[in-house]
Amino acid sequence: MLRRKSFLVCILSVMLTGGFFGVAPVFADGTLTVSSPQDPGNWDPIDTFLVNWASVSTNIYDGLTYRGPDVKLVPGLALKWEDLDGGKRIRFYLRKGVVFHNGEPFNAEAVKFTFDRLLGDEGKKGPQRSNYAVIDQVKIVDDYTVDMLLKNTDPVLLVKLAGYGAMIVPPKYIKEKGEDFFNANPVGTGPFKFVSYEPKIGIKLEAFAKHWGGAPKLSRLEYRFITEPSTAIAELQAGRVDLVIPPTIPIGMIPTISANAKLKVVSVPGPTVYALRFNTANGITKDVRVRKALVMAVDRDAIIKSILGGQAAPISSFQGALSFGYDPTMKPVPYDPKAARNLLKQANVPTGAPIQIDVRNNDATFLEVNQAIASYLKQVGINATIKPYETNYRLNDIVPAGKTGALFQQSWGGWTLDFDNTAYAMYHSKEKWNPYESDPKLDALLESQRFITDRAKREEILKSIANYATDNAYEMLLYNLKAIYAINTRVKNFDAPPDSRLRLTNVSVE
Amino acid sequence: MAEFLFKRLLQAIFVVLAVTLIVAFAVRLTGDPALMLAQGAGSVTEDDLVRIRAALGLNEPFLVQYFNFIKGMVTFNFGRSFMGGTPVATLIAKALPATLSLALASLAVSVTISIPLGIAAAVSRGKWLDQLIRILSLVGLSFPNFWLAIMLVLFFSIFLGWLPPSGMTDFSSFIMPATTMGIILTATNVRLVRTTMLEILQAQYVMVARSKGVSEWVVLYKHALRNCAIPLVTYFGLQFGGLLGGIVVVERVFNWPGMGTLAFDAVASRDYPVLQAVICILSFLIVFVNLLVDTAYGFIDPRIRRE
Numbered sequence: 074m075l076r077r078k079s080f081l082v083c084i085l086s087v088m089l090t091g092g093f094f095g096v097a098p099v100f101a102d103g104t105l106t107v108s109s110p111q112d113p114g115n116w117d118p119i120d121t122f123l124v125n126w127a128s129v130s131t132n133i134y135d136g137l138t139y140r141g142p143d144v145k146l147v148p149g150l151a152l153k154w155e156d157l158d159g160g161k162r163i164r165f166y167l168r169k170g171v172v173f174h175n176g177e178p179f180n181a182e183a184v185k186f187t188f189d190r191l192l193g194d195e196g197k198k199g200p201q202r203s204n205y206a207v208i209d210q211v212k213i214v215d216d217y218t219v220d221m222l223l224k225n226t227d228p229v230l231l232v233k234l235a236g237y238g239a240m241i242v243p244p245k246y247i248k249e250k251g252e253d254f255f256n257a258n259p260v261g262t263g264p265f266k267f268v269s270y271e272p273k274i275g276i277k278l279e280a281f282a283k284h285w286g287g288a289p290k291l292s293r294l295e296y297r298f299i300t301e302p303s304t305a306i307a308e309l310q311a312g313r314v315d316l317v318i319p320p321t322i323p324i325g326m327i328p329t330i331s332a333n334a335k336l337k338v339v340s341v342p343g344p345t346v347y348a349l350r351f352n353t354a355n356g357i358t359k360d361v362r363v364r365k366a367l368v369m370a371v372d373r374d375a376i377i378k379s380i381l382g383g384q385a386a387p388i389s390s391f392q393g394a395l396s397f398g399y400d401p402t403m404k405p406v407p408y409d410p411k412a413a414r415n416l417l418k419q420a421n422v423p424t425g426a427p428i429q430i431d432v433r434n435n436d437a438t439f440l441e442v443n444q445a446i447a448s449y450l451k452q453v454g455i456n457a458t459i460k461p462y463e464t465n466y467r468l469n470d471i472v473p474a475g476k477t478g479a480l481f482q483q484s485w486g487g488w489t490l491d492f493d494n495t496a497y498a499m500y501h502s503k504e505k506w507n508p509y510e511s512d513p514k515l516d517a518l519l520e521s522q523r524f525i526t527d528r529a530k531r532e533e534i535l536k537s538i539a540n541y542a543t544d545n546a547y548e549m550l551l552y553n554l555k556a557i558y559a560i561n562t563r564v565k566n567f568d569a570p571p572d573s574r575l576r577l578t579n580v581s582v583e
Numbered sequence: 584m585a586e587f588l589f590k591r592l593l594q595a596i597f598v599v600l601a602v603t604l605i606v607a608f609a610v611r612l613t614g615d616p617a618l619m620l621a622q623g624a625g626s627v628t629e630d631d632l633v634r635i636r637a638a639l640g641l642n643e644p645f646l647v648q649y650f651n652f653i654k655g656m657v658t659f660n661f662g663r664s665f666m667g668g669t670p671v672a673t674l675i676a677k678a679l680p681a682t683l684s685l686a687l688a689s690l691a692v693s694v695t696i697s698i699p700l701g702i703a704a705a706v707s708r709g710k711w712l713d714q715l716i717r718i719l720s721l722v723g724l725s726f727p728n729f730w731l732a733i734m735l736v737l738f739f740s741i742f743l744g745w746l747p748p749s750g751m752t753d754f755s756s757f758i759m760p761a762t763t764m765g766i767i768l769t770a771t772n773v774r775l776v777r778t779t780m781l782e783i784l785q786a787q788y789v790m791v792a793r794s795k796g797v798s799e800w801v802v803l804y805k806h807a808l809r810n811c812a813i814p815l816v817t818y819f820g821l822q823f824g825g826l827l828g829g830i831v832v833v834e835r836v837f838n839w840p841g842m843g844t845l846a847f848d849a850v851a852s853r854d855y856p857v858l859q860a861v862i863c864i865l866s867f868l869i870v871f872v873n874l875l876v877d878t879a880y881g882f883i884d885p886r887i888r889r890e
Contacts, residue, residue, distance in 0.1 A: 112848075115665020120669065122620070198638035200620050203631040254667060272674055273840045273848075274750070298849075299749060299838045303733055307748040310741045469614045559588075 398492025429478025701776020
């Protein structure tokens with residue numbers, strides 16, 4: 074009798090205590106809380122390449138140029154720039170009256186310091202340097218003018234100056250406090266300044282009223298690192314998080330979010346494209362007819378509609394519609410199982426021929442897509458088995474060594490939204506991601522556009538590369554995934570960036 | 584006693600060294616941290632990767648790297664995380680208390696529920712209460728902890744809005760994670776308490792105490808429980824070790840900033856220093872807890888103390 078009673082009392086008191094604490098709405102006036110899936114661990118622009126670094130740091134730092142959600146390049150810390158010496162020298166005229174968050178003035182010295190550091194010993198330790206290796210040095214002309222000398226022309230450089238390693242850092246602060254301190258206590262010229270950082274938990278920023286672009290509407294900006302998608306969405310539903318950024322949200326949870334009157338889903342075309350690349354060196358996929366047949370056998374539109382809930386767009390080359398080099402006249406290969414069967418017959422492929430599709434083991438959605446693909450292939454007489462690989466193993470041992478199955482997963486998409494980034498890595502001989510193809514004609518095309526600054530000419534070449542690749546059916550192009558954001562309706566003026574580089578100056582909360 | 588402790592300490596050191604050596608070796612077979620760091624960088628060349636590897640200290644032979652790690656361990660300098668260069672000691676200083684407090688809270692929840700329930704089941708053996716408790720414990724055993732965690736969040740955070748869905752903030756944030764782990768542990772513990780109590784309740788001294796008129800409460804909680812303490816303490820101590828491992832899933836669902844989250848992220852990004860340090864500390868903890876359990880016997884049972 075006593076035991077039962079004490080047990081009940083025990084449980085009741087636990088429940089009541091929980092209720093007593095409750096969960097008060099967490100909104101302080103003008104605070105936006107963002108859920109990011111990963112803690113980059115380091116806020117120094119030269120030490121990381123993670124997308125989730127930029128989701129936070131695009132608020133803390135500025136680059137010489139700026140590229141927002143509309144994908145247009147505009148002045149940042151540089152008011153204007155001119156190409157000199159045939160494109161091998163770029164003169165930047167810097168913005169005046171800009172200060173860093175610690176009061177230090179922004180000027181030519183800060184720009185020189187930033188690039189000396191990026192290209193020098195400190196930068197050598199990190200993954201950012203190689204992206205800017207075309208820069209030879211930065212010379213100070215006067216307090217507000219610098220010359221950037223290049224080893225070669227680089228048509229994508231101006232875009233790259235808008236983010237990541239090229240973001241401008243404060244010389245005095247870093248020299249005084251040291252590199253380690255700077256990693257955990259960043260200072261920049263951006264619209265939000267650093268307040269505090271707890272590793273693996275979150276980072277807090279507050280508005281920097283003296284920003285050259287005008288004071289932000291929010292007073293505080295907080296990021297919480299929440300890896301597990303269902304947890305992030307639970308926090309959003311409970312009202313403790315206002316914005317969940319990609320790639321957290323699984324397609325399957327979109328109806329749950331949309332059904333909630335206080336929440337909405339915002340999706341924009343993202344930079345990432347998915348494909349199954351072919352093993353063009355071994356097996357039945359060595360024959361281009363077989364490759365074309367396999368592409369025609371799969372109804373990619375149906376997959377996008379049903380498995381991806383429409384949250385993707387079909388592609389005609391290995392890039393999205395926002396990519397520079399995208400050819401709008403190219404149409405995706407049509408779904409035609411009959412023509413596929415004919416081609417397979419012509420190529421003497423026996424019915425029931427087995428092939429292997431290699432995929433990553435941590436992408437549940439893509440696995441579903443592949444199950445659909447396997448069943449489409451079965452309908453034209455190909456028996457596909459799906460083999461999941463752990464990411465690192467695939468990255469290191471399987472793909473570069475050319476040990477993949479007939480098809481292997483490849484998703485790509487750089488924030489620069491320039492086809493060169495993908496095409497060179499995928500199609501140029503001896504690149505890590507291209508273990509099978511070695512085509513001198515294609516190599517020449519790829520190399521020819523790397524240094525041309527004439528945008529129109531470059532675009533033509535990139536388009537011709539796209540056509541060449543599709544004609545040779547180097548991959549089964551699948552889709553361009555949308556970047557999916559989930560947001561509380563109290564957040565106003567949120568312009569969803571396709572590349573997760575959030576800049577929240579104009580955002581406000583009710 | 585001192586000799587006993589010394590021997591156990593040596594054992595502990597040996598176990599920790601063996602575990603860390605195996606883990607350090609195995610993890611180096613599975614991929615390149617430099618590549619993980621540069622993931623997404625389209626223009627990283629082999630030269631850059633070589634340079635990054637040198638900066639991370641990966642160019643040294645394995646035994647040199649391992650020796651440096653052991654050397655650092657002795658001075659509590661666990662190196663720096665590959666992902667961002669944060670000193671590993673800083674990460675662990677934050678994560679270890681978080682995991683330990685959650686583990687202790689879970690154990691506390693489990694003990695608080697399982698002892699009264701187990702005793703109730705033992706006392707009402709064969710009757711409806713006993714059956715009910717045994718069925719409930721079977722159901723509890725069958726819950727996958729991941730599912731239970733999400734259900735609790737759905738009900739208490741989203742539907743009722745009483746508790747925070749994730750994160751380690753105040754006392755209320757402990758409730759759901761500790762309950763999730765606690766319920767799963769309770770399922771086994773109830774049965775253990777029941778079985779042990781059943782045995783003890785047959786003993787003659789229990790009959791004597793009852794016939795002397797001692798209150799049932801004192802008979803059960805003072806005399807009988809103390810005598811079944813040894814198997815219970817052993818099992819709870821062993822559970823602590825298992826808890827530390829199993830807590831990874833709960834930490835992930837509740838976004839708990841503990842050792843589980845640290846280990847999970849370290850494995851995914853091939854962050855050797857963090858992974859080695861976490862495994863090292865966790866193995867040491869498990870061995871230490873087992874040592875405590877063995878020492879505790881002496882306090883519970885004076886006969887062992889005298890041996």
